[in-house]
Amino acid sequence: MARTKNALTGYYIQKISDTNKEKANNNEWLELAKWISTVEDASNEETDSTGYYDGDGTPTDDVISHQLGYAFTGLYDDEDAAMSVIESMIGKVGENRKIWFKVVKPDGTKERSGKATVKEPIAQVGDATAFGTFSCTVTFDNVTSWKEVQGVQK
Numbered sequence: 307m308a309r310t311k312n313a314l315t316g317y318y319i320q321k322i323s324d325t326n327k328e329k330a331n332n333n334e335w336l337e338l339a340k341w342i343s344t345v346e347d348a349s350n351e352e353t354d355s356t357g358y359y360d361g362d363g364t365p366t367d368d369v370i371s372h373q374l375g376y377a378f379t380g381l382y383d384d385e386d387a388a389m390s391v392i393e394s395m396i397g398k399v400g401e402n403r404k405i406w407f408k409v410v411k412p413d414g415t416k417e418r419s420g421k422a423t424v425k426e427p428i429a430q431v432g433d434a435t436a437f438g439t440f441s442c443t444v445t446f447d448n449v450t451s452w453k454e455v456q457g458v459q460k
Contacts, residue, residue, distance in 0.1 A: 310412040310413070311412075312345065313339075314412035315345070315409065315410065315411065315412050316337060316339070316408075316409065316410035316414075316417075317337065317338045317339065317342075317345065317376065317378070317407075317408075317409055317410075317444075318335040318336060318337050318338065318388075318407070318408040318409075318410070319335070319336055319338055319388050319391060319392070319405045319406065319407055319408075319422075319444070320334050320335055320336065320405060320406040320407075320408075321391050321405060321406075322401075322404050322405060322406060322421070326406070330406035330408070330419065335406075335408060336387045336388035336391065337388060338378060338388040338389070338392075339388075340383055340386045340388075340389070341380045341381040341382070341383050341386070341389075341440065342378050342379070342380035342440075343379060343380045343381075344377075344378070344379045344380070345376055345377070345378055346376070346377045346379075347375070347376065347377075348375035348376055348377040348443045348444075348445065349372065349373060349374050349375050349445075350371075350372070350373040350375065350445065351369060351371070351372050351373075352369070352370050352371040352372075353367045353368060353369050353370065354367070354368050354370050355367050355368075356368070372449070373445050373446065374418075374445065374446045374449075374450060375425075375443055375444060375445030375446065376409070376443070376444050376445075377441070377442075377443045378440070378441060378442055378443070378444070379439070379440070379441040380439070380440050380441075381437045381438065381439060381440060382429045382430045382437070382438040382439060382440035383440075384430075389429065389440055391405070392424055392427045392429070392440075392442050393427065393429040393430075393440075395424050395427050396427050396428075396429065403423050403424045403425070404421060404422070404423060404424075404447075405421070405422050405423075405424055405444070406419065406420070406421060406422070407419060407420065407421070407422035407444050407446060410455070411452070414455060415454065415455055416452040416453060416454060416455060417452070417453060417455055418446075418450040418451060418452050418453065419450065420446050420447065420448055420450045421446070421447045421448065422444050422445060422446050422447055423444070423445050423447060424442055424443070424444055425442065425443040425444070425445065426441070426442060426443055427441075427442040428440065428441045428442065
């Protein structure tokens with residue numbers, strides 16, 4: 307695959323409930339796409355710089371943690387199921403901000419998924435003459451890797 311438009315990447319969420327606490331239910335994914343105009347990297351990385359005597363004392367960087375995340379912005383639609391799940395988290399804390407989150411490559415052959423945290427959900431705000439805005443950040447709770455999607459032809 308050469309170049310592809312960003313809009314072909316799939317972002318899906320699923321509310322965690324008593325029936326899917328340990329594993330996401332493949333039939334309950336909600337796509338976070340309608341009216342979303344921008345998705346940006348919102349990853350967090352922590353580094354440590356240290357210089358050593360076996361070199362010239364110039365510090366070298368070591369990445370000691372990385373948390374993959376995405377920031378979504380667009381317009382709010384109360385009838386969109388994925389946005390409604392995110393909007394329902396406003397004002398909540400702890401486990402009430404946890405979701406299952408999945409990112410699918412544009413060609414559909416690979417995905418990464420896992421538990422995630424919704425941060426700074428915002429819905430239905432802005433100028434009186436404008437449509438209500440929507441935004442949130444979603445960060446994976448653990449390190450995730452791309453996995454082949456079964457049954458997808460390349």
